[in-house]
Amino acid sequence: MLAIQKKNDWKGMRITSKDKADNNACRRGSYIPLENKTALLWTQGAVxxxxxxxxxxxxxxxxxxxxxLKKSIGNTGWSDSCQNILRLTKMNWNTEKLYNTMPVTIKCAQRLAEVIKHSEELAKTEYDYTLFM
Known part of the structure; x- marks a missing residue:
């Protein structure tokens, strides 16, 4: 089980040789494991x-x-988890963007919740979330 938190106080800069900041943003897909089953993943960045x-x-x-990113269950490495999250940030076929900040599954769940809260009938039925992607 993995929790994804968008708002946090972390920032990142790409450092080139001789400890100088690069003119470009850090690379999309960069990740840094932290302590206590947490990591940072840049889903935005230079491509x-x-x-x-x-x-x-x-x-x-x-x-x-x-x-x-915060892991509560599971022992898979960060590389696999981060690659899967990155793949899901590119799967929104309803936009021409190269990528989104958040995985499409989270975006779709948020949109679905917005629609369902306005209709009691929709809330009573289970739906496959892929129908809303």
């Missing part, structure tokens, strides 16, 4: 596109915030 000299960063000059 090297094929045929491009400079990395693409859709947020432009903003410093990307990582997601704070």
């Amino acid at each position: 090297q596109l094929p045929g491009q000299q400079w990395p693409y960063y859709k947020e432009k000059r903003a410093i990307p915030n990582p997601l704070l």
Whole structure:
């Protein structure tokens, strides 16, 4: 079981050789394991596109915030968990964005909850969440 927290006080900068800050944001997909089964994962950040000299960063000059991940159950490594979360940030086919900050499953659950709270009939029935993706 994994908890994903979007709002936190962490920031990250990419450091190049000789301890200088890079002109580009940290790379999307970077993660740092912390203590007590927690880690930081950057779902935003610089992406090297094929045929491009400079990395693409859709947020432009903003410093990307990582997601704070907390494991409560399970012993899988952070690499697998982070790769799966990254894959889910690219699965929203209702947008032209290269990626989203949060995994599509969380976004869909939030949207579904918004719709269901306005209809008692919808709340009484179970639905497969993939119908709303």
